[in-house]
Amino acid sequence: MPNAIIADDEDLPRDELRRMLAQAWPELTILAGCEHGEEALQAITRLQPDIAFLDIRMPGLSGMDVAHAVQGRCQIVFTTAYDQYAVNAFEAGAIDYLLKPITQERLDQAIARLKRRRAEPTGADSDLSQLMAELDRRLRAPAAERIRWISASVGDTIKMFPVEQILFFESDEKYTRVVSTEDEAHVRKPLKELINGLDPEDFWQIHRGVVVRADAISRARRDELGRITVELRGRDEKLKVSQGYAWRFKTM
Incomplete structure (x- = not known):
């Protein structure tokens, strides 16, 4: 049976993702809900989940930092409200990213990719080019204003x-x-x-x-x-x- 953790520093998105996953993938067991990156890293080390749904922007360790730290010990799906992080998400080893607010249709696509990854590990990157093409269309917003x-x-x-x-x-x-x-x-x-x-x-x-x-x-x-x-x-x-x-x- 597949299992996962969810990490998000806000209660509502974390609880909503848990609810949506229960509906779309009832076989998936959620082992822990984490409020920040350090808690997520500890949970992955302790519980060894198959999948980690990580919010990219969290206090302390970001989702990116956690993904780098665990180094492929589980499949990573990032959740984010900011498109500009998506390319870096794939560089950090993510199998997918979900843009908030998460729709059921988009979550279903991510679940399908996760199931394919579990069934065919060697063919895990077959639809990466499609994802990157989607990102190329979306990542055209001006860069965030920087502090001078x-x-x-x-x-x-x-x-x-x-x-x-x-x-x-x-x-x-x-x-x-x-x-x-x-x-x-x-x-x-x-x-x-x-x-x-x-x-x-x-x-x-x-x-x-x-x-x-x-x-x-x-x-x-x-x-x-x-x-x-x-x-x-x-x-x-x-x-x-x-x-x-x-x-x-x-x-x-």
Whole structure:
């Protein structure tokens, strides 16, 4: 009997997908409903499901991060409200993606692909070209607006940080610490909101509370327990990398 987990940080979409799956694929057992990426990664490690339905944008580890971390241990179907993530979803090993709000017709198509994958593992990519053609038609919206400046109030002074000079962001309870090549400050905006305006090619999330500029990293070190720390050019500060983001630093 096939089984799966569902990961979504919002209750309603998670419960609705569970209901739709129960109707369309009654043989499928849902082993767990997860509220964030770290919980999903733990559930996949512990329960070893056949399938994981992962929301792409979740607090902490994203669905993409979870997919990279599990490295093909289960079939991945991404759910997302944003078309622009779909190509990266296939690069992360997804068999399909479902655009929210999920329709029953589209879910039925995904279930059919999952069943074909289970029955014929060697022919799993037979309809990938069709999916990519569909994406090519859909992914023509303008790119999301990127942050160019970060402003922070320090007493009666407003500090301005050009985003290209920022080395890393670090969550600090209700604030976010912004560290640049020459200065630092705290802003009231939470890290999870700032992430939406950062280019994921330039800024890498390496921990639930840390986002670092990729080209500021000088080296990553692994200790005897396998824990990774990152060193930045021109700074003594070392940043911890959590397990879910360790895949970024695997050698080629």
